[in-house]
Amino acid sequence: MNITVRNKTETASQKITNFANNIAIELGIENIKITIVYCIILPNDSTKHKPNHTTIGSTEIVDGEYEILVDDEIDNRTQAITIAHEMVHVKQYANGDLKHADDESGWFWKGEFVSVDSVYIEREWELEAYRLQFKLAANALSQKS
Ligand SMILES: [Zn+2]
Numbered sequence: 001m002n003i004t005v006r007n008k009t010e011t012a013s014q015k016i017t018n019f020a021n022n023i024a025i026e027l028g029i030e031n032i033k034i035t036i037v038y039c040i041i042l043p044n045d046s047t048k049h050k051p052n053h054t055t056i057g058s059t060e061i062v063d064g065e066y067e068i069l070v071d072d073e074i075d076n077r078t079q080a081i082t083i084a085h086e087m088v089h090v091k092q093y094a095n096g097d098l099k100h101a102d103d104e105s106g107w108f109w110k111g112e113f114v115s116v117d118s119v120y121i122e123r124e125w126e127l128e129a130y131r132l133q134f135k136l137a138a139n140a141l142s143q144k145s
Contacts, residue, residue, distance in 0.1 A: 003035075004017075041071045
């Protein structure tokens with residue numbers, strides 16, 4: 001399995017790993033290594049590609065590997081939906097739909113530049129993640145593995 005969970009008990013990690021693995025299979029990204037890190041995410045985190053006000057999760061690419069940060073202080077259901085949401089972003093990065101601009105001035109979505117100053121909720125990759133997150137999470141929770 002390519003999912004690793006950090007900062008959770010072994011029992012919880014196992015459940016989260018199964019959950020995330022189900023989502024990975026549904027998204028067709030089960031061959032990609034993903035580390036899910038539970039942590040305290042500060043509301044004023046100034047990292048450019050995170051929306052300041054509602055940051056409960058984010059996807060980072062560290063040495064070519066994907067790291068999903070999940071706020072450890074939100075409820076389980078929201079955490080599950082956040083993981084589903086962020087895994088959609090992993091897929092978008094992995095298939096090349098979404099790329100960071102080298103100078104951090106924004107992103108490329110399917111080859112088209114989108115500035116960091118763009119409205120968060122209008123970004124195509126966010127619309128896709130929000131559209132898929134609930135169904136992905138619900139399907140993954142209803143599956144045994
Ligand atoms: Zn997002």
